[in-house]
Amino acid sequence: MADDKYKSVFVSAGSGGWGPGLLLEPSDEKNVVLSVTGGGIHPVAAKIAELTGVQAVDGFTTSVPEENVLAVVINCGGTARIGVYPRKRMLTIDVFPGEPSGPLAKYITEDVFVSAVKPANVVLADAVMADAMAGNAAMAAGSGGPKLPGSGGEKLHGMSTSAQSGQPKQGGVMGFFSRVTVSFGAVVGNIINTLLSSGRQAIQLTLQTILPFMAYVSLLIGFVTYTGLSNWIATVVTPLASSPWGLILLGVITGLPFLSPILGPGAAIAQVIGVLMGTQIAIGALPIPYALPTLFAIDGQVGCDFVPVGLALGEAKPETVAVGVPAVLFSRMITSPMAVVIAWVASFLLIV
Amino acid sequence: MNPYFRSEVVSIGVDVAEMLEGGVAIFFAEPCPDELAEVSIVHRVMDSDPQRDPAPGDVLRVGASTVTLDAVGAIAGENLRSLGHMVVYVNPEEGQDPLPGAVLATGALTVPTIGETIEIRSGGR
Amino acid sequence: MQGLVWVSTHFIGLFTASGNALMGLITGILPLLIVLLTLMYAITTWVGEERMTGAIQWSARYAITRYTIMPIIAVIMLTNPACYAFGIYLPERQKPAFYDSAVSFVHPVTAFFPHANAGEIFVWAGVAAGVLKAGTEKQYATLALLYFIVGIVVIFIRGMVTEWITRLMIRRGGLTEVFDEYDKAFAKANVRTPKKKTVATAEGMA
Numbered sequence: 001m002a003d004d005k006y007k008s009v010f011v012s013a014g015s016g017g018w019g020p021g022l023l024l025e026p027s028d029e030k031n032v033v034l035s036v037t038g039g040g041i042h043p044v045a046a047k048i049a050e051l052t053g054v055q056a057v058d059g060f061t062t063s064v065p066e067e068n069v070l071a072v073v074i075n076c077g078g079t080a081r082i083g084v085y086p087r088k089r090m091l092t093i094d095v096f097p098g099e100p101s102g103p104l105a106k107y108i109t110e111d112v113f114v115s116a117v118k119p120a121n122v123v124l125a126d127a128v129m130a131d132a133m134a135g136n137a138a139m140a141a142g143s144g145g146p147k148l149p150g151s152g153g154e155k156l157h158g159m160s161t162s163a164q165s166g167q168p169k170q171g172g173v174m175g176f177f178s179r180v181t182v183s184f185g186a187v188v189g190n191i192i193n194t195l196l197s198s199g200r201q202a203i204q205l206t207l208q209t210i211l212p213f214m215a216y217v218s219l220l221i222g223f224v225t226y227t228g229l230s231n232w233i234a235t236v237v238t239p240l241a242s243s244p245w246g247l248i249l250l251g252v253i254t255g256l257p258f259l260s261p262i263l264g265p266g267a268a269i270a271q272v273i274g275v276l277m278g279t280q281i282a283i284g285a286l287p288i289p290y291a292l293p294t295l296f297a298i299d300g301q302v303g304c305d306f307v308p309v310g311l312a313l314g315e316a317k318p319e320t321v322a323v324g325v326p327a328v329l330f331s332r333m334i335t336s337p338m339a340v341v342i343a344w345v346a347s348f349l350l351i352v
Numbered sequence: 353m354n355p356y357f358r359s360e361v362v363s364i365g366v367d368v369a370e371m372l373e374g375g376v377a378i379f380f381a382e383p384c385p386d387e388l389a390e391v392s393i394v395h396r397v398m399d400s401d402p403q404r405d406p407a408p409g410d411v412l413r414v415g416a417s418t419v420t421l422d423a424v425g426a427i428a429g430e431n432l433r434s435l436g437h438m439v440v441y442v443n444p445e446e447g448q449d450p451l452p453g454a455v456l457a458t459g460a461l462t463v464p465t466i467g468e469t470i471e472i473r474s475g476g477r
Numbered sequence: 478m479q480g481l482v483w484v485s486t487h488f489i490g491l492f493t494a495s496g497n498a499l500m501g502l503i504t505g506i507l508p509l510l511i512v513l514l515t516l517m518y519a520i521t522t523w524v525g526e527e528r529m530t531g532a533i534q535w536s537a538r539y540a541i542t543r544y545t546i547m548p549i550i551a552v553i554m555l556t557n558p559a560c561y562a563f564g565i566y567l568p569e570r571q572k573p574a575f576y577d578s579a580v581s582f583v584h585p586v587t588a589f590f591p592h593a594n595a596g597e598i599f600v601w602a603g604v605a606a607g608v609l610k611a612g613t614e615k616q617y618a619t620l621a622l623l624y625f626i627v628g629i630v631v632i633f634i635r636g637m638v639t640e641w642i643t644r645l646m647i648r649r650g651g652l653t654e655v656f657d658e659y660d661k662a663f664a665k666a667n668v669r670t671p672k673k674k675t676v677a678t679a680e681g682m683a
Contacts, residue, residue, distance in 0.1 A: 034385070036385055036388070038434040038435040038437075039434055059385040060383055060384065060385065060435070061383060063385065063386065066387070076453060077425055077426075077427045077428065077431060077439070077451055077452040077453015077454060078425070078439075078451025078452055078453050078454055079376060079378060079439040079441075079451060079453060079454055080378045080380075080388060080391060080392065080437070080439055080453075081388060083391075084387050084388055084390070084391055085387060088387060090387075096427075096452065101451055102376065102439075102451065102454075103371055103374045103375075103376045104391075194519050194522050194523065195515065195516075195519050197518075197522075198514075198515045198516070198517075198518035198519040198522065199515045201514070201515075201518045202511050202512075202514035202515040202518060202592070203511065205514060205592070205595050206507070206510070206511055206514070210507070210510065210595055210598070211503075211507075213596070213599065214499060214502045214503065214507070215499060217498075217502070217599060217603075218495045218496070218498040218499035218502060219495045221494075221495065221498040222491055222492065222493075222494035222495025222496070222497070222498050222499075223491060223494075223495065225494050225498070226487075226490055226491045226494040226495075227491075270584075270597075270600045271597060271598075271599035271600050271603060272599075272603075273603075274599050274600040274601065274602070274603030274604045275599055275603030275604075275606070276603070277603065277604050277607065278602075278603040278604045278605065278606045278607030278608070278610075279607060280607065281604065281607030281608055281610075281611050282606070282607040282610040282611050283611070284611055286607075288608055288611060288612045288616055288620075291604050291605075291607070291608050291620055292620060292623050292624060292627065294604060295584070295585075295600070295601065295604055295624055296627070296631065298600065299584055299600055302580055302581055302583065302584060303576070303577070303580030303581065303583070306558070306580065307573070307576065309558070309561075310558065310561040310564075310576040310579075310580060311561070311564065311572055311573065311576055313558065313559070313561040313562045313564065314561050314562060314563065314564015314565050314567070314572050314575065314576065315562075315564065315565045316564060316569060316572045316573075317569055317659060319569070319652055319655050319656070319659075320569045320570070320572050320573065320659075322650070323573070323643055323646040323647055323650055323652065324572060324573030324576070324643060325573075326646060327573045327574075327577075327639055327642040327643040327645075327646045328573055328576065328577045328639055330642050331577060331635060331638045331639040331642045332577075334638055335631065335634055335635045335638050335639075338631075338634060339627075339631040339634075339635075342627055342630055342631060342634075343623075343627050343631075346623050346626070346627050347623070349619065349623060350616060350619055350620060350623065
């Protein structure tokens with residue numbers, strides 16, 4: 001490269017890839033990107049070499065001392081190369097969408113490994129900073145609707161100057177614009193990808209957890225309403241739930257040390273009662289403000305079945321568990337009714 | 353039946369025995385970077401049919417030991433053609449899908465000695 | 478025959494009622510939940526784990542943040558039940574109180590962050606669905622806000638009360654020395670002085 005120093009690049013995972021990305025900082029010592037892909041220099045290695053100014057070398061034909069290797073580009077199907085280089089703590093870039101697997105999986109950590117990388121995932125590190133700003137600009141401009149040309153243009157201009165400063169000189173106006181477009185696109189793409197995968201997570205959760213529970217609750221509600229059992233429950237629970245004293249009593253009951261671990265598991269009972277209370281509120285049998293103290297009254301037992309496990313998750317010692325379980329249970333006798341009282345007071349804000 | 357792939361073991365990485373104990377054998381053809389040679393059985397391809405990729409039912413012979421291939425990953429064939437690279441999971445757990453670059457096999461693989469032959473041929477019948 | 482008709486009528490009737498209930502839940506609360514979940518997952522991705530752990534460790538030092546900010550962040554970012562793992566940043570004698578505080582937040586949190594405890598959202602969503610039907614949207618929003626805020630007040634009180642009762646239990650169980658040892662080990666493991674101070678403050682508040 002023309003300049004005497006090297007440039008850092010950021011390599012992010014492509015779609016379907018693994019890892020938050022790697023920052024490659026070349027130096028006089030680390031000045032080779034190794035392409036262990038077969039068939040010569042892989043385009044990703046070539047792109048890294050082009051942007052950083054280091055040399056790209058085919059690892060199968062040329063031997064390079066480990067300490068001179070900035071990063072290794074591999075096209076691994078999941079066992080050998082994917083683990084060998086991370087094991088040596090060499091920065092490893094898989095062009096396939098691999099993730100930790102095989103006998104060396106434990107070495108494949110996100111600080112040394114990134115996958116599904118395409119040439120477009122390799123960007124100058126300086127540009128990444130600008131990208132972050134551009135990302136905000138893009139969001140702002142996007143939400144701004146009609147204002148887009150003005151405000152978006154300004155921000156774009158600001159970003160491009162900083163992006164350019166980090167670029168090797170090439171391409172003039174055309175190169176300048178294509179870089180702006182590419183890095184801009186990468187950021188927007190990144191935001192969209194995150195949202196998309198979040199959406200995927202949300203749908204997965206909906207399918208696996210929420211909908212099954214809805215089905216079960218619906219069957220229960222259907223049974224309860226159709227048989228008239230709900231009226232019966234309503235006549236029992238509603239008087240309890242329709243006066244502050246009744247609710248506090250409910251809070252006392254759910255907080256009872258011997259009852260609460262039974263009521264607890266999966267919050268199943270609290271959830272069913274929650275839905276039942278909801279139906280009572282919906283038909284007007286319970287005033288809306290009572291929803292708030294109700295929420296706390298039916299939940300006095302929350303987590304009481306789970307104390308030992310929860311404490312174990314926090315790596316508590318056996319003695320801590322021994323004192324912690326009764327401490328939580330006794331504490332509930334006080335705090336469960338207290339919570340109802342606080343909620344009842346706060347519920348006056350709901351009347352407005 | 354004649355083997356469609358034949359090669360000669362040229363070096364055995366220091367970690368090969370350990371990997372084999374864990375049920376994984378890694379092959380790479382010469383030339384091969386040192387880092388990979390450490391975990392691999394490195395070999396020199398003597399004869400191979402570029403038209404023929406490994407398929408389930410094929411028999412892999414490494415020195416004195418043989419295994420039968422049960423499943424072949426999506427890019428295992430390409431790996432073998434371009435790099436002489438193959439990853440064999442021996443007697444994996446039931447119902448496992450092969451990683452893209454791997455093949456699953458049953459039988460017993462032992463560490464070969466340098467100079468021994470590696471062969472892949474179509475299964476018996 | 479009449480008997481069979483009776484059975485089949487009620488059989489169908491039961492499932493019609495159940496189906497209606499399911500339809501009500503799916504059209505009522507589910508769409509809102511899905512988009513909310515999507516955004517929250519995205520935000521947690523953007524904020525990142527490291528930044529969050531830093532905030533948690535900071536908040537572990539002071540009683541007022543230990544039973545408010547610490548469980549809130551833990552529950553929102555790590556969700557139920559992984560959130561309890563943050564107990565590791567606390568001395569042994571405060572672990573039960575932190576657990577109590579965190580676990581008491583896993584339902585109020587669902588008012589705005591359903592992803593944090595999606596398996597148990599119906600404690601909130603069940604009641605809230607009724608409010609949404611009978612009341613105004615503003616009342617629904619107010620209820621969500623109040624549930625969240627009162628939740629915070631309650632977990633703080635719960636944390637303080639449980640910490641106090643834990644201390645009583647330690648004393649009554651004759652475990653004072655054991656826990657003193659644990660405190661020392663904890664202080665040694667966390668060389669940073671502020672951590673040590675936490676223990677002192679907690680003692681002082683008795």
